[in-house]
Amino acid sequence: MNGMKHTKGFWLSIVLAVVIGIVIQFLINGEILDSFYTNTLYLIGINIILAVSLHLIIGITGQFSIGHAGFLAVGAYTSAIITMKLGMPFPVAIIVAGIVAAIAGLIIGIPTLRLRGDYLAIATLGFGEIMRIIFLNMNYVGGASGMSVTHMVTWPWVISCVIITIVVITNFTNSRHGRACIAIRENEIAADAMGINTTFYKVVAFVIGAFFAGVAGALYAHNFYIIQPTNFGFLKSFDILILVVLGGLGSMSGAVIAAILLTIISTYLSNYPEVRMVIYSLVLIVMMLFRPQGLMGTKEITAFFKVGKTAKGGVQNDKHTVA
Amino acid sequence: MTSTPLLKVEKAGIRFGGLKAVSDVNLELNKGELVGLIGPNGAGKTTFFNLLTGVYVPTEGSISLEGEKLNGQAPYKITKKGISRTFQNIRLFGELSVLDNVKVAYHSLSKHSILSSIFRLPSHFSGEREMHEKAIEFLKIFKLETVMNEKAKNLPYGQQRRLEIARALAAGPKLLLLDEPAAGMNPQETAELMELIALIRERFQLTILLIEHDMSLVMGICERIYVLDHGQLIAEGTPEEIRNNPKVIEAYLGEEVS
Amino acid sequence: MEQLIQQIVNGISLGSIYALIALGYTMVYGIVKLINFAHGDVFMVGAFIGFYSISYFHLGIFPALIISMAACAVFGMLIERIAYKPLRNATRIAALITAIGVSLFIEYGTIYLRGAQPQAYPNVVPLHDLKIFGVVISGQSILILAVSIILMVLLQFIVHRTKIGKAMRAVSHDMDAAKLMGINVNNTISATFAIGSALAGAAGVIFGMYYTTIDPLMGIIPGLKAFVAAVLGGIGIIPGAMVGGLLLGVIESFVSAAGFSLWRDGVAFVVLILILLLRPAGLFGKNVKEKV
Numbered sequence: 001m002n003g004m005k006h007t008k009g010f011w012l013s014i015v016l017a018v019v020i021g022i023v024i025q026f027l028i029n030g031e032i033l034d035s036f037y038t039n040t041l042y043l044i045g046i047n048i049i050l051a052v053s054l055h056l057i058i059g060i061t062g063q064f065s066i067g068h069a070g071f072l073a074v075g076a077y078t079s080a081i082i083t084m085k086l087g088m089p090f091p092v093a094i095i096v097a098g099i100v101a102a103i104a105g106l107i108i109g110i111p112t113l114r115l116r117g118d119y120l121a122i123a124t125l126g127f128g129e130i131m132r133i134i135f136l137n138m139n140y141v142g143g144a145s146g147m148s149v150t151h152m153v154t155w156p157w158v159i160s161c162v163i164i165t166i167v168v169i170t171n172f173t174n175s176r177h178g179r180a181c182i183a184i185r186e187n188e189i190a191a192d193a194m195g196i197n198t199t200f201y202k203v204v205a206f207v208i209g210a211f212f213a214g215v216a217g218a219l220y221a222h223n224f225y226i227i228q229p230t231n232f233g234f235l236k237s238f239d240i241l242i243l244v245v246l247g248g249l250g251s252m253s254g255a256v257i258a259a260i261l262l263t264i265i266s267t268y269l270s271n272y273p274e275v276r277m278v279i280y281s282l283v284l285i286v287m288m289l290f291r292p293q294g295l296m297g298t299k300e301i302t303a304f305f306k307v308g309k310t311a312k313g314g315v316q317n318d319k320h321t322v323a
Numbered sequence: 324m325t326s327t328p329l330l331k332v333e334k335a336g337i338r339f340g341g342l343k344a345v346s347d348v349n350l351e352l353n354k355g356e357l358v359g360l361i362g363p364n365g366a367g368k369t370t371f372f373n374l375l376t377g378v379y380v381p382t383e384g385s386i387s388l389e390g391e392k393l394n395g396q397a398p399y400k401i402t403k404k405g406i407s408r409t410f411q412n413i414r415l416f417g418e419l420s421v422l423d424n425v426k427v428a429y430h431s432l433s434k435h436s437i438l439s440s441i442f443r444l445p446s447h448f449s450g451e452r453e454m455h456e457k458a459i460e461f462l463k464i465f466k467l468e469t470v471m472n473e474k475a476k477n478l479p480y481g482q483q484r485r486l487e488i489a490r491a492l493a494a495g496p497k498l499l500l501l502d503e504p505a506a507g508m509n510p511q512e513t514a515e516l517m518e519l520i521a522l523i524r525e526r527f528q529l530t531i532l533l534i535e536h537d538m539s540l541v542m543g544i545c546e547r548i549y550v551l552d553h554g555q556l557i558a559e560g561t562p563e564e565i566r567n568n569p570k571v572i573e574a575y576l577g578e579e580v581s
Numbered sequence: 582m583e584q585l586i587q588q589i590v591n592g593i594s595l596g597s598i599y600a601l602i603a604l605g606y607t608m609v610y611g612i613v614k615l616i617n618f619a620h621g622d623v624f625m626v627g628a629f630i631g632f633y634s635i636s637y638f639h640l641g642i643f644p645a646l647i648i649s650m651a652a653c654a655v656f657g658m659l660i661e662r663i664a665y666k667p668l669r670n671a672t673r674i675a676a677l678i679t680a681i682g683v684s685l686f687i688e689y690g691t692i693y694l695r696g697a698q699p700q701a702y703p704n705v706v707p708l709h710d711l712k713i714f715g716v717v718i719s720g721q722s723i724l725i726l727a728v729s730i731i732l733m734v735l736l737q738f739i740v741h742r743t744k745i746g747k748a749m750r751a752v753s754h755d756m757d758a759a760k761l762m763g764i765n766v767n768n769t770i771s772a773t774f775a776i777g778s779a780l781a782g783a784a785g786v787i788f789g790m791y792y793t794t795i796d797p798l799m800g801i802i803p804g805l806k807a808f809v810a811a812v813l814g815g816i817g818i819i820p821g822a823m824v825g826g827l828l829l830g831v832i833e834s835f836v837s838a839a840g841f842s843l844w845r846d847g848v849a850f851v852v853l854i855l856i857l858l859l860r861p862a863g864l865f866g867k868n869v870k871e872k873v
Contacts, residue, residue, distance in 0.1 A: 064677070111858050114858075115861065119857055121677060123854060126850040129850050133846060133850075137843050171443055172440060175435075176440070182416065183419065183427045185418075186418055187414045190416065193398055194399075196431070238681055281682045281683070281686035284685070285683060288671075288682065
């Protein structure tokens with residue numbers, strides 16, 4: 001892995017993303033893409049952010065956190081309070097949502113990340129539920145009936161948040177810090193023995209993941225007109241988990257692809273929600289039985305574009321082995 | 324010349340519930356020594372290593388490195404203080420490349436912060452470049468630079484063992500603990516390993532404590548040997564002394580007979 | 582004082598249901614180290630089978646109970662064979678994810694087949710309420726207590742006095758050694774799932790009778806709470822699950838009675854967090870360190 005410079009693949013992806021972003025904006029302005037498509041696009045963007053943020057926690061650092069929807073809730077409600085109750089502008093809401101979610105991540109992470117495997121999973125599930133129940137009992141934000149939120153999301157917001165999320169997490173991963181996290185995933189005891197403060201990095205990954213889930217929450221809240229505690233239960237956490245798992249644990253491009261595909265599929269199946277869940281769950285089971293490494297395994301999409309280069313052989317290999 | 328020993332272990336022990344896995348162990352290592360730790364299976368040798376590296380906290384006694392007490396410190400801090408180890412069952416970072424495995428060892432020696440990496444500041448680039456160059460140079464010493472981009476899990480067993488040692492060394496320790504480095508090796512590989520150990524000791528000014536079952540290796544390169552049985556020290560001395568020590572013979576024979 | 586006892590009675594009734602479900606979790610975890618996320622849904626299936634037995638086949642409670650337990654036993658064994666056995670040597674995360682998948686499949690499969698609407702349970706409890714010292718113990722409570730006690734005693738008998746019980750204990754202690762001793766590990770695991778699922782099925786029928794309403798997603802929250810109960814008692818330890826279930830039921834009743842009913846679901850999770858942070862091995866558990 002080369003943290004020294006970004007490879008051409010990385011810059012290409014950024015340029016591509018910006019170009020796509022601009023093209024889509026034109027399509028929206030020209031009303032070629034109607035609200036059905038734009039809504040789907042916003043949802044794709046939100047799900048990409050969620051998937052990538054969870055990927056950092058589970059895929060890169062190996063911490064099996066299945067309460068991610070809790071951070072989504074914190075971000076959503078925080079942003080809603082900022083705009084609806086405090087009358088501040090949307091960008092402030094987004095940033096504050098991320099920060100508050102990050103703080104929640106810190107508070108939850110420090111005690112729970114001492115646990116391993118199954119216990120960590122259940123603890124995060126528990127905390128996710130606790131966060132939901134807290135909002136359920138908060139009359140200030142509408143309790144069980146929820147809170148209505150003005151629609152403020154536009155395409156530029158979505159695409160910029162997506163790009164920022166991906167860039168930040170990629171940069172983190174392709175550095176000694178990301179390596180430390182992967183070392184923890186691969187063999188925590190050895191990582192300890194190599195001088196890595198494993199608790200610190202587990203918490204850092206958790207906090208960064210929570211931050212971006214909070215950002216996604218802000219986008220979510222200002223896109224769906226109303227937020228209710230029932231939106232943020234563990235079924236939502238499982239939805240996000242499925243994205244990361246199907247994409248391949250350890251592959252960020254896998255998470256992105258899975259987010260895009262599954263959002264599109266579930267949008268088309270939205271008239272048949274039970275069918276969607278039955279299919280989802282079957283796919284999950286079948287995946288784990290026959291292809292547990294998901295779509296991409298731990299590879300990144302840039303690996304597929306390197307076929308020509310490896311033929312030259314060589315010591316200086318700028319293949320991203322991680323992201 | 325008596326100087327403070329590099330490692331001083333006094334009456335160290337640990338009990339798990341009712342079981343005393345290690346008790347009343349006294350051990351001293353002077354700078355530059357190559358010392359062996361042997362004993363029958365289950366004697367507590369790896370447990371002792373775990374005590375030294377902070378994986379377990381001693382329930383009795385003290386462990387000091389260059390006069391500084393290490394008891395109860397977190398493993399990563401003990402590594403920073405200068406103790407590094409390999410594992411009985413290889414614990415490489417399988418999905419990371421060979422080069423990355425070594426780079427991980429440089430982690431605590433690098434300084435560029437998380438923010439500098441996220442925002443790709445100059446300190447990130449210079450820090451990463453330094454790690455990269457140092458790691459490659461290091462791999463060359465161990466003749467692993469040819470496979471530096473292979474995933475560690477894809478290496479053949481012998482190279483994995485070498486990488487495990489290389490990685491432990493990259494952390495820049497004063498004291499290196501090797502846990503059965505020759506496990507699974509044939510005589511030729513073992514001979515190469517002995518040369519490697521002698522070489523790194525010389526080159527890196529190391530003090531080495533070595534757990535091994537392969538007696539040819541132990542008797543061949545160790546200057547002194549400690550013998551552990553049922554968690555306690557039963558003998559200490561030169562290879563010659565140990566070879567003829569009746570208690571040691573009994574400990575090993577007793578294991579075979581039962 | 583009567584209030585107090587009343588709450589305790591309520592708590593024990595609720596707790597018995599948790600205990601019955603928790604037993605399945607703890608036995609399965611003890612033997613294959615898997616958190617069977619689908620277990621709560623077996624509980625739900627049991628409730629529905631009981632319902633159909635009573636409503637459509639006009640059976641009495643006890644036949645319905647037996648049928649439900651038998652059907653759930655088979656169901657549990659099927660799930661294990663199809664979805665969990667192939668992953669016995671896979672990573673824990675893979676097994677956990679599969680369990681989540683099975684759980685979702687059962688829930689939404691049921692919704693797909695009969696819709697998500699709740700179903701009223703027919704009131705067929707033949708017992709009358711009991712009034713002792715000013716405390717009313719409903720007929721349902723008596724039934725729950727009676728059935729739970731009988732089942733738990735039966736379970737203890739099976740685990741400690743039968744061959745299969747011995748095999749279960751051996752396999753949960755050391756699977757490889759048990760194999761070497763000639764124990765058929767696959768059958769033992771199947772039996773464990775069968776027994777645990779049967780208990781969950783019984784809990785489902787009892788739940789239906791006590792709360793008189795069932796729905797396809799009813800297994801999620803009680804399932805999670807029962808899991809917490811199992812952890813509370815010490816995961817893998819059978820008496821622990823019983824004690825944990827009862828304890829959790831009583832705590833929950835008290836919290837609800839104290840006026841915090843919206844938080845009652847939160848109680849279990851708070852208990853969970855506290856246990857995991859303060860005493861992860863649970864009330865009866867021992868701490869096992871990972872071998873380095």
